Amino acid sequence: MELHNLQPAKGAVKSDSKRVGRGEGTGKGGTSTRGHKGAKSRSGYSRKIGFEGGQMPLQRRVPKFGFTNINRKEYQGINLDTIQNLVEEGKVSDVLDFETIIDLGLARKNELVKILGRGELKTKLKVSAHKFTASAKQAIEAAGGEAVTL
Numbered sequence: 001m002e003l004h005n006l007q008p009a010k011g012a013v014k015s016d017s018k019r020v021g022r023g024e025g026t027g028k029g030g031t032s033t034r035g036h037k038g039a040k041s042r043s044g045y046s047r048k049i050g051f052e053g054g055q056m057p058l059q060r061r062v063p064k065f066g067f068t069n070i071n072r073k074e075y076q077g078i079n080l081d082t083i084q085n086l087v088e089e090g091k092v093s094d095v096l097d098f099e100t101i102i103d104l105g106l107a108r109k110n111e112l113v114k115i116l117g118r119g120e121l122k123t124k125l126k127v128s129a130h131k132f133t134a135s136a137k138q139a140i141e142a143a144g145g146e147a148v149t150l
Helices: 080-088 098-103 134-142
Strands: 075-079 112-116 126-129 146-149
Touching (some): 075 080, 098 126, 112 126, 134 146
Parallel strands (some): 075 112, 126 146
16 A cells, blocks of 8 residues: 555545536536425525425414413522432532532533422531522421521
8 A cells, every 4th residue: 555546445535526517518407406496496595494385384273372471580400319418428528619510510500500409418407598499498407407598
């Protein structure tokens, strides 16, 4: 094998593509397989997303319903059993604040965090979050910890 006879492995290069617009003799000249006239035959054409050929598109046929509250606050929920697992793995010792939650990847920095009451907490912890469910707050205080609302 020399530099002048290097070639790709058999089947590695697939070049069965049509070479359009290379003259009448090729059989793919003239309109270059685009047919005659119309938007699709022009250069620069791109179909709108959801366009159905002039038929009323699905997103306009289906009626709108419901209500979206623009003041809604979305919370990222973290359950007590998740917190207990973090304690058992040694990732949290006595304080679980918002910075720690972000570092552990349980929430992003712009999200609001709510502690939920699934599972049980056996460790004394000072937990800081934006909101707590009643059962979560009760469980944290029952374990001797403190629930701090941000």
